[in-house]
Amino acid sequence: MIELIEAKRDGEEHSEEDVRHLISSYVSGEMPDYQMAAWLMAAYLRGLSSAETAWLTTAMAESGRMVDLSAVPGVILDKHSTGGVGDKTTLVLAPLVASCGVPVAKMSGRGLGHTGGTLDKLESIPGFSVTMEQDALVRQLQDIGMVVTAQSEDVDPADKKMYALRDVTGTVRSIPLIVASIISKKVAGCANAIVLDVKVGSGAFMKTEDEARALAHELQRVGELLGRKVVCVMTDMSQPLGRAVGNSVEVCEAIRTLKGQGPPDLTELCLALGAKMLVLGGVADDERIGRDLLLDSIAEGRALATFSAWVAAQGGDANVAENPALLPLAEYATVVTAPRGGYVTGFDAEGVGRAAMLLGAGRETKEADIDLGAGLVLEAKIGDAIAEGAPLATLYASDAGLFESAQERLLASIMIGDDEPEPPVLFHEV
Structure with a gap:
């Protein structure tokens, strides 16, 4: 394994056989985490060619069971x-x-x-x-x-x-x-x-x-x-x-x-x-x-x-x-209002996601529990005119004590200005 780590550290390109050996050794336990960590950092810093990436992809896919959909006709x-x-x-x-x-x-x-x-x-x-x-x-x-x-x-x-x-x-x-x-x-x-x-x-x-x-x-x-x-x-x-x-x-x-x-x-x-x-x-x-x-x-x-x-x-x-009311919805709700009038000019969308997390709708670690009925619904998007005190969003949580921090994060994530903005482009050129 050390030869593969050194090769990638030095910017050399792996063969398909090298990549398959790397993955099979890691999945089997022959290659310890510390060696894979070293190879990952070498790949991160030196990069992989498209061919190496394709070989890596195939080796990873074939490291376990392949789902067999051959009984289903047509393009899946x-x-x-x-x-x-x-x-x-x-x-x-x-x-x-x-x-x-x-x-x-x-x-x-x-x-x-x-x-x-x-x-x-x-x-x-x-x-x-x-x-x-x-x-x-x-x-x-x-x-x-x-x-x-x-x-x-x-x-x-x-x-x-x-x-x-x-x-x-x-x-x-x-x-x-x-x-x-x-x-x-x-x-x-x-x-x-x-x-x-x-x-x-x-x-x-x-x-x-x-x-x-x-x-x-x-x-x-x-x-x-x-x-x-x-x-x-x-x-x-x-x-x-x-x-x-x-x-x-x-x-x-x-x-x-x-x-x-x-x-x-x-x-x-x-x-x-x-x-x-x-x-x-x-x-x-x-x-x-x-x-x-x-x-x-x-x-x-x-x-x-x-x-x-x-x-x-x-x-x-x-x-x-036909009856979405059957879906769970957190017990408490509150409305967040606009601190000033104008137009919604932008979002820190990650901040909005973090606000939903603070309400219980997301997890910081993979092991954390979430509240499936918590979340928020925006009342305004980019380009919408809004009056001072008008609703910006409705928040839902199972604990009303969560509202203060979530509201603070949400308000910090919504920009309101005097001039009407251009609407965002949904599709960008690839």
Whole structure:
């Protein structure tokens, strides 16, 4: 192992055999954490070529069980977001695309820090189970055309071990290592076409366009090297997506969006990504046709019906689709008002996510519990005129004592000025 560490330290390029040996040795326990930590830092500082990243991705994916979806006909799609605040896109997009005849299979994660997690949002639906055996997963995909589950322990174990180590060794912010982590899970999940939504802005992991663009390009390149159809988009996270930030409050907003009553930015993002997915899935010749198919599905109630079928299939109460009041909501609520009049000119979106955390909706560590009924709903977004004393947001918590710190953090995260700002651009050029 020391030779591989020294080679990368000195800027040399690994062979495919080197990379496979590295990963198999680490997963088997032959290579100790301290040696992998040294290699990760060398890779962080020296970088990896696209070929090395592709080999690393494959070795990680093949370090455990590969999900077998061969019994499901057609192109199977997956979608991944690099994370943000209020990003409930999967809850809308998966049933919307599946309702148009393209299978969607997705392994999702939990929230950490200011970013939310799809699994936490789904678990706010009474009875919903995010764990599933292989046979049940395939049956559900065949029956209703979609499934969203937690990653099982035996899928991509290399990524789990390596990410935990990266988290405590200062090697998280490495584009090759980020790409290998993201794409290895997609390869292990056996989706053959992937739409990747790279977020950019104050609420995103990548704060600048240059960082986000570099990540998007490498995700595309490595995905294609591994034989996957990949589409990358860069979308705005300078303010929360939609208005709800939390868990059950985001599910409620997703349901409204499936009914055609959602906030404009969330609706537009889901239509744009969904149109790309329908083209990849072969049911639409171009994105304009795909968009029309999606709008028809919403108008005819098929998207919402697929959502209900999905919830029921995974043990949840499907009645939430027609009666969102069945979702948990924290006992106490308070309204945050504008300290002055003017226009909302900007957000520190990460700060908004931190405010939701202070209410109990997020976790600082992976082991922490969260309050599925806590969160906040914004009453104003960038460009909205607001009067002094008018509502800015409604906060929900199970302990009224949490409101003071959350309100302080939220007010510090919303900018109000005299001049009407330009509306933020939802899609950035990749």
